[in-house]
Amino acid sequence: MTLGELLLNASQCSINQGNVQGVCMICNRETKEGLKIKEVVSGNFTGWSMLQSGDCVCPECAIIFSDQTFRKKSWVVSEKSGFRVFKNDEAAEIMFNPPEPPFFIHIAKQGQKQTWLYCLHRVATSNKRYFFSHEAYNVPIFFEREKAENYLQKAKHALQLGVTKRELIIGEFKTTTWRKAYEQGYNDFLKELSGYKKDLLWEVMVDVARV
Ligand SMILES: [Zn+2]
Numbered sequence: 566m567t568l569g570e571l572l573l574n575a576s577q578c579s580i581n582q583g584n585v586q587g588v589c590m591i592c593n594r595e596t597k598e599g600l601k602i603k604e605v606v607s608g609n610f611t612g613w614s615m616l617q618s619g620d621c622v623c624p625e626c627a628i629i630f631s632d633q634t635f636r637k638k639s640w641v642v643s644e645k646s647g648f649r650v651f652k653n654d655e656a657a658e659i660m661f662n663p664p665e666p667p668f669f670i671h672i673a674k675q676g677q678k679q680t681w682l683y684c685l686h687r688v689a690t691s692n693k694r695y696f697f698s699h700e701a702y703n704v705p706i707f708f709e710r711e712k713a714e715n716y717l718q719k720a721k722h723a724l725q726l727g728v729t730k731r732e733l734i735i736g737e738f739k740t741t742t743w744r745k746a747y748e749q750g751y752n753d754f755l756k757e758l759s760g761y762k763k764d765l766l767w768e769v770m771v772d773v774a775r776v
Pocket residue numbers: 569589590591592593594622623624625626627
């Protein structure tokens with residue numbers, strides 16, 4: 566099941582069929598009812614680099630361009646519970662308690678990049694280990710529950726100690742942060758956190774952590 570099919574099944578929005586026969590530029594499958602790409606994306610579409618070679622857009626994939634909400638908001642979709650948008654304050658709660666599979670979660674930040682285009686074939690089949698998309702990353706991100714729990718707990722603890730999200734995400738700490746850590750005896754903890762540098766799941770857990 567592709568993300569377009571999941572959105573179609575969950576939201577029961579109407580499907581728009583075309584008459585172009587060929588390969589879909591989004592999901593790479595053959596279709597006889599494709600739409601021309603210009604009928605699907607707007608003039609200011611910025612995601613050309615995310616598309617694959619092909620002739621058209623299949624009706625299922627056209628769904629994901631049919632509503633600006635998919636780009637502007639964070640959302641969760643599942644076959645059983647349908648589609649809903651959420652505020653990023655709820656993101657951690659949703660990630661740890663997702664709907665019954667098949668489902669998919671997208672976290673928007675500025676609401677400008679359609680990074681779920683990288684996840685067309687990444688619909689989740691497990692609620693403990695699954696891929697999701699986050700607007701800041703041009704790749705699907707893998708959620709592993711135990712790892713994510715550990716990361717979230719540590720991110721919250723670090724935030725409570727006054728470490729900034731920016732420092733946690735880049736994995737480098739200011740001199741004043743190190744000094745405070747040495748004075749208060751949590752320098753080993755800080756060193757451990759710097760080891761998560763470039764781990765995308767860690768970065769997202771820092772982003773969604775609330776204290
Ligand atoms: Zn398609």
